[in-house]
Amino acid sequence: MKKSFIIKGDICYSKNSNELITVKDSYLICKDGISMGIFKQIPEEYNNLEVYDFSNKLITPGLIDLHVHAPQYTFRGLGMDLELLDWLNTYTFPEEYKYSNLKYSQKSYEKFVNDLKFSATTRASIFSTLHVSSTVLLMDLLEKSGLITYVGKVNMDRNGIETLQEESSEESELRTVEWLEKIKDRYQRTFPILTPRFTPSCTDDLMIRLSKIQKKYTLPVQSHLSENKGEIAWVKQLCPDTRCYGDSYDKYHLFGENSNTIMAHCVWSDEIERKLLKNRGVFIAHCPNSNLNLASGIAPIRKYLSEGQKIGLGSDIAGGIHLSLFKQISDAIQVSKMYWRLVDDTCKPLTIEEAFYLATLGGGEFFGKVGSFDKGFEFDAIVIDDSDYKHENLNLNQRLERTIYMSEARHVTHKFVSGIKIF
Numbered sequence: 001m002k003k004s005f006i007i008k009g010d011i012c013y014s015k016n017s018n019e020l021i022t023v024k025d026s027y028l029i030c031k032d033g034i035s036m037g038i039f040k041q042i043p044e045e046y047n048n049l050e051v052y053d054f055s056n057k058l059i060t061p062g063l064i065d066l067h068v069h070a071p072q073y074t075f076r077g078l079g080m081d082l083e084l085l086d087w088l089n090t091y092t093f094p095e096e097y098k099y100s101n102l103k104y105s106q107k108s109y110e111k112f113v114n115d116l117k118f119s120a121t122t123r124a125s126i127f128s129t130l131h132v133s134s135t136v137l138l139m140d141l142l143e144k145s146g147l148i149t150y151v152g153k154v155n156m157d158r159n160g161i162e163t164l165q166e167e168s169s170e171e172s173e174l175r176t177v178e179w180l181e182k183i184k185d186r187y188q189r190t191f192p193i194l195t196p197r198f199t200p201s202c203t204d205d206l207m208i209r210l211s212k213i214q215k216k217y218t219l220p221v222q223s224h225l226s227e228n229k230g231e232i233a234w235v236k237q238l239c240p241d242t243r244c245y246g247d248s249y250d251k252y253h254l255f256g257e258n259s260n261t262i263m264a265h266c267v268w269s270d271e272i273e274r275k276l277l278k279n280r281g282v283f284i285a286h287c288p289n290s291n292l293n294l295a296s297g298i299a300p301i302r303k304y305l306s307e308g309q310k311i312g313l314g315s316d317i318a319g320g321i322h323l324s325l326f327k328q329i330s331d332a333i334q335v336s337k338m339y340w341r342l343v344d345d346t347c348k349p350l351t352i353e354e355a356f357y358l359a360t361l362g363g364g365e366f367f368g369k370v371g372s373f374d375k376g377f378e379f380d381a382i383v384i385d386d387s388d389y390k391h392e393n394l395n396l397n398q399r400l401e402r403t404i405y406m407s408e409a410r411h412v413t414h415k416f417v418s419g420i421k422i423f
């Protein structure tokens with residue numbers, strides 16, 4: 001069903017972390033779901049393709065959300081006076097318990113998926129809850145939306161609350177296999193990702209079982225890493241034989257050794273952990289809005305970029321309030337300014353080009369050749385009507401900057417994901 005067509009408009013995309021390509025009034029060609037590149041005039045061989053005319057609108061690659069909790073969409077903006085561990089126990093775990101009820105899940109997940117569909121995001125890596133049926137329900141809704149996503153049934157067999165914790169490591173393993181078997185061959189655009197919540201939630205025995213499941217089903221992995229100082233001290237207590245938090249996953253081969261892996265936050269990763277992240281090619285999901293709300297700290301993204309780490313952005317709903325990845329781009333720039341001003345004046349703030357790159361090509365790499373319009377990339381594009389806030393005589397770089405700081409979901413007028421127009 002992948003289509004061949006042409007879209008016309010004012011185009012912006014990242015070539016790399018420093019270079020933004022901007023071209024006015026040009027044609028972007030999609031052949032069988034793959035970008036053929038940008039042209040000032042339609043080449044003869046594509047003359048017969050349908051043209052969608054988005055003249056005067058901005059066209060960018062779809063944005064990539066590397067870290068978002070679907071069940072937490074319901075309680076955004078609550079408990080923002082707490083730090084991570086208290087926030088989890090007071091708000092997050094009691095809310096996630098509600099997803100044992102399918103009616104509640106249906107209503108909440110419909111709203112989440114609908115809002116995600118009409119946002120600037122084309123692809124996401126998503127946490128559900130520990131519940132199998134509602135996880136499948138979420139995946140069914142996402143498949144219908146046309147977005148491309150990874151979804152993880154959460155594993156947690158310790159340090160939850162009475163109503164939100166799996167009975168044993170064996171039970172957690174059984175439910176995970178049940179989930180994986182249920183969704184086998186069920187979807188084209190929705191994929192499973194192994195999701196140990198974080199080390200404090202998973203016993204060593206569960207990690208061993210998950211490692212076996214990862215190998216058997218060749219799954220990617222997602223979790224949390226070095227988000228909050230109290231959390232890090234707790235992991236040190238739970239795993240006294242580790243050099244760093246990352247070791248507590250790496251010990252069980254769940255840290256990029258055998259699979260594509262996303263670790264959210266990495267606010268406090270020390271040199272040993274950063275080397276491990278780099279050596280294992282782990283994707284860092286930088287979640288600046290969440291890190292502000294839960295007073296977790298500021299991840300030194302400038303340092304990580306200079307080390308050549310793989311980095312994307314995450315909304316981390318409901319630590320983060322906003323589903324919009326444009327908002328995460330501006331937050332990433334803003335927190336990097338505070339890091340430079342208050343923490344380390346050798347770490348220059350992120351530029352627009354760098355932060356936009358993180359939200360597109362940076363995170364896109366997790367999904368393959370995604371996040372650019374260069375020839376050979378999967379065709380993900382969003383069309384933005386910036387006439388609300390467009391001044392005359394602004395160049396494309398300036399229009400993109402205003403879009404990053406000022407756009408709302410309603411300004412995204414059309415979306416294409418892997419060559420399919422979803423609205």
Ligand code: GUN
Pocket residue numbers: 069084088092197198224227290316319
């Ligand atoms: N660490 C473990 N679980 C969570 C969660 O749900 N949100 C955030 N931000 N961090 C976590």
Ligand code: FE
Pocket residue numbers: 067069224264316319
């Ligand atoms: Fe999170």
